[in-house]
Amino acid sequence: MPELPEVETVARGLREQIVGRRIVSVRLGKTDFIDDPAVLERNVPGRLIESVERFGKFLLLRLVMIPDVGAAAELEDEAAASLLVHLGMTGQIGPSAEAQPWEKHTHAGFLLDDGRELRYTDPRRFGRMAYLTAELLAREVGRAGADPLEVSAEEFVRRIRGRNARIKALLLDQGVLRGVGNIYADESLWKAKIHPAKVAGKLNRKEIESLRKGFKEILEKAIAMRGSSISDFLDATGTPGEYQRHHKAYGREGEACYRCKSTIRRGIVAGRSSFFCPKCQPVPRKFSALPLPVRMRKTKGAKKRITPGKRKRNL
């Protein structure tokens, strides 16, 4: 599922492919993931894609009017605006040849002035798309948390201190940190040796700083490896990432911890599957891990995992 590194990877790909192109027309399929389809349909055509940015897990295509290209009078908003795209769980976006037929779950197409069509495809439609005026964009930005790549030790402490929620819930809270999702939360907690169910307010400074450095380093490394392709993440050019090969906790239930050889376990924290090492990441009292599925119980040698990133259930 696309989290910060995956979205960053997509943003970079899109940037070199579509910046400077003008959107000629818009074609929509199912629209239940679009904030206001009519407004989007009415305002996007005619605009130039000035830049592509990532904000947390959002992609932001900055759209500007081209001077003297007419049609301006019909637009409700002539100022700069943005097309916001959230990939949800299964969203993909990238340019295709216009002649190529839409895939089964393609729901939006933006015809570009070079003949290609920028397409959004998302089987589950957990994603989101919206045409945002500067004002609406400011609202989105306003409720977002800190950038995990930039947040200072002090600010992170401030956002964590005194909170009674479990640390993983806070890492996943986009209003605390923007861009961290289930995979990178688990990876960061494993690195910092902190159990996902630990109450955030009980972490000491050292643990908080270890966690901050942990997610920063992990996210940077994951970006360098073009993200993690677990189920079906593909970037703007249809290429999978590599970071899933480096996961230390996520998706490793029943396998040996790379630090201490204990068996990685899984539990539900903040309503999400959470993978952790019960030895390196001391389990809080009253928290119980899920029983290890029978098939994973230690036989003797040869671990029988399937394709990496293609494990049984959780993905």
Add this chain to the structure above:
DNA sequence: CTCGATCCCTGGACGC
């Protein structure tokens, strides 16, 4: 503030 439950949605894994 924080929790759990529920919903959205589809494909893939699993059991028979």
Add this chain to the structure above:
DNA sequence: TGCGTCCAGGGATCGA
């Protein structure tokens, strides 16, 4: 081989 069932998860929402 085929079919029914369960489950995953980001995020919004609602009630406790």
